[in-house]
Amino acid sequence: MTRKSKKDKEALPKPESGETQAAFDAAAAAYAEAEAQGDMLQIIAPDGTIVRPDLLPAPEQRLELYRQMRRARHFDERGWVLYRQGRLGVFPPFGGMEASQVGTAAALTKNDWLFPTYRDTGAALTLGLPIARTLAYWRTSPHGWQMPADLKVLPFYIPIATQYPQAVGAALAEKRKGTQNVAMAFIGDGGSSEGDFHEALNFAGALNAPCIFILQNNGWAISVPTRTQTRATNLSKRAEGYGIAGVRVDGNDVLATWHVTSQAVARARRGEGPTLIETVTYRVKAHTVADDPSRYRTEADNAGWAEKDPVNRLRAHLLAEGILTEDGEAALLAEVAQEFEDALKEADSYPDPTPAEILEHVFAEPTPQLLRQQAELLAEVQG
Structure with a gap:
């Protein structure tokens, strides 16, 4: 992601109000049509009522998914504050998309691979990426560049769609080793227009790779x-064109998202090949904290999606079922907040990086070129 200058931003043409309204109407209509036609799986409706009682997971699983969504939302909300305080770099918010990320990543184990885009912080946190290390990453600190040794999470991808073919490669490597581990890769609706997206689906289908492709259709590719x-x-x-399974799910329903993803993961582990999962959601927030979405849409465009909020939806269901109480939620929120503040203190304690560290964590064994560049950089700094 490159930041445009103020002059460049001012030169951008602002869409007519009719165009932005048409874009919002199209996204809202697609969601409504999918609900009406039944081609988008939904377990709980936006108001928290049960649509498919036969697909409800155990109460413990529902409560854990809620906890993970609360952790993700807290990170997203605090991320905005830290950016404004100058304590976090440019950060892509994902508030409103928690169900799409938590529900999918929660179907994995730490033996599986996760290939996240820059917007999938919630998915990485769900799988187990430490909050302190995540904060360091979005501070562009080397302390956040290297992923934990016990976690197969790739650094957040900034290039669009390159993660899809690489996830297929990881999945095929696991298949060749004889494991039942899978690889999961995320992409946005805009990324699905890239060539890498189609090449990866064809690659995975032809070789029956145990790969789960998550396509988060949030209505926007930047503007x-x-x-x-x-x-x-x-x-x-689009999965049909490559001979693989494809499923559409309400991306604001974490129970439905977890259900279809768990099924896809189970199929992949049995050797039944890849699945493309489209999670229908909406990017209610800006592209990044440095973005000005008012240049291409109005706040009124988000109104209908606020009613579909994934956290509020599951909360209403849990309270109605007695799985969650007001006191229980208060304790959960306090725990989540304390976890974040402890991680923030840890991230603040990391020493400032040295210039030479920019060349570390690139290869397991540094190449001669890297060693030479590192020596040159050290000589320049010390000189």
Whole structure:
């Protein structure tokens, strides 16, 4: 992600109000149509009522998914504050998309691979990426560049769609080793217009790779609405062209998202190949904390999606079922907040990086070129 100058931003043409409203209407209509036609799996409705009681997971699982969504949302909200305080770099918020990220990543184990985009902080946290290390990453600190040795999480991808073919490679490596481990890769609706997306699906289908492709259709690729990128209205059907399974799910329903992903992971472990999962959601926040979404949409455009909020949806269900109480939630929120503050203190304690560290954590064994560059950089700093 490159930051445009103020002059460049001012030169950007602002879409007509009719265009932004049409883009919002198209996204809202696609969601409503999917609900009506039943081609988008939903277990609980936006108001928290049960749609598919036969698919409800155990109460303990529902409560754990809620806890993980609360952890993700707290990170997202605090991330905005830290950025404004100058304590975090440019950060891509994901508030409103917690169900799409938590529900998918929660279906994995630490033996599986996760290939996240820059917006998938919630997925990485769910799988076990430490908060302190995540904060260090978004501070562009080397302390956040190296992933934990016991976790197969790749650093957040900034290039668009390159993670998809690489995830297929990791999945095939696990298959060749005879494990039942899978690889999961995320992409946005905009990324699905890239060539790497199609090459990866064809690659995975042809070689029956144990790979789970998550396509988060959040309605926008920066300032470009989905309807401008493609005339397709159901992106999960792209799986048919490559002979692999495809499923569409309400991306704001964490129970439905977890259900379809768990099924896809189980199929992959049995050797039944890859799955493309389209999670239908909406990017209610800015592209990044440095973005000004008012240049291409209005706040009114988000109103309908606030009613579909994934955290509030599951909360309403849990309270109605007696799985969660007001006191229990208060304790959970206090625990989540304390966990974050402890991690923030740890991140603040990391020493400032040295210039030469920018060349570390690139290869397991440094190449001669890297060693030479590192020596040159050290000589320049010391000189």
